[in-house]
Amino acid sequence: MTAYALAHLRKAPIHADVLEYLERIQATLTPFEGRFIVHGGIIDVLEGDWPGDVVIIEFPDLANARSWYRSGAYQEIKTLRTRHLAGEVILVAGVGADHSSSQMAAGLRQAHGL
Template identity: 80%
Template sequence: MAAAYALAHLRRAPINAEVLEYLERIESTLTPFGGRFIVHGGAVEVLEGSWPGDVIIIEFPDLAGARSWYHSSAYQEIKPLRARHLTGEVILVEGVEADHDSVQMAAELRRAGSR
């Protein structure tokens, strides 16, 4: 089973009491679902296009766990503390297995396209 990720691209905004409370409480919402931060607002080096804001990536054991965390009552309770002040996109995405092979993927896509 592949790991999954909650990825957020949030626009910068002034930090306030609600955002600080959100930061103080989010960790405890992740633990029951095996979630952990792997990127949390670190430096971004833009190589193509533009990227206004910060990146947050939370890893989960699988997509079902990521989905369960996001929809959990614990997270839904604190989500407005962030959403009222930090706008942006939030997605869940499934990762690849350790043996992922992009050459094999291309071959499969070629075969599928020739049908």
């Protein structure tokens, strides 16, 4: 099942460390089949507040996503980002092509007696 690394990063002044991070991150992703599917870009906020940028990296599965994040190569460059950009980073499993929110709701109704 496809998995994603999602980062919500607050805007900050450009710093040389962040530029180095950007220059080096792809090499850490390649061994784990990671690829950017969102990397900054225009954000159209429809509800609430969203200060900052969005980054989404796709992996073939959660195991590869976890292995990338924990890898020595990524850990070596991570502080180049974290020292200058505040934000949250999560790993999340995707859903299959056959996912149905109505079937999910039916299962939740049954499980919770609703």
